[in-house]
Amino acid sequence: MLMSIPHLSKEIPVELAQRMTDAGRQAVDTDWDLDRVYDFASALGLHVITPMYSRNVIDLNRAPDGVALYAGASNTELVPTSTFHDQEVYLDGRTPDRGEIEQRRKQYWEPYHECIRQTLVDLKEQFGQVLLFDCHSIRSEVPRFFQGKLPDFNLGTADSMSCSVGLRSVLAATLEKHHEYTLAIDARFKGGYITRQYGDPDNGIHAFQMELSQATYADPESPYKYSESLADRVRPALREMLEAARHWISHSAE
8 A cells, every 4th residue: 555645745945935925935735744643654554655845846736737636616736826725825926937837847746756656566566456545634614625614534536436436435434434524525525636647446556535624633723733632533533444445455456
């Protein structure tokens, strides 16, 4: 199993930060502390890939050609120019041009995806089948993208195109047992570029995304403050989800 956390970092190179607004430098759309929430990942034997820099440098979960992730909806770009709350990322006249975007794609985007590709190849060669878990979180209320409050667990399988229907059912059944949390499956968040690009169940590569509401581990969300007590409550459900996925992928490879 491979776990990707593409929006974990809040780091921004100094030369880029100098061109950004306060909102851009603060990297407010970071998927905060998911390495702490999923602190059990290595104990389950997951290979974990994390980025060096913030999504405000480049969004690793967007298509390299800039095609919108969700047609007809509000989207942020490969190199974001606005935050989830429609704040400008760059100072006036300092927005990256096409040449700079291409340079960032080569410098930051390509190495991350080459790491995903090569790890999937290696694991599939070793085990026959492989599971890719793309790990995300977001504030529970972001009017730019959805109305009202987001469910706690948002499971995305690209409408069952990125993983086996059997695995999707196992994941859903596992999460549904935790009645204190709400669940949506292939709703507003169906899985981003990584899930859709690498999921190939017919060839033994199964991918799914979890968009976790930050309300499950941060109190309050704005300003963000990690809560170990909340994380302790949600962690068992997430661990059970990944244990169920590991059990499924192990037995399906036999």
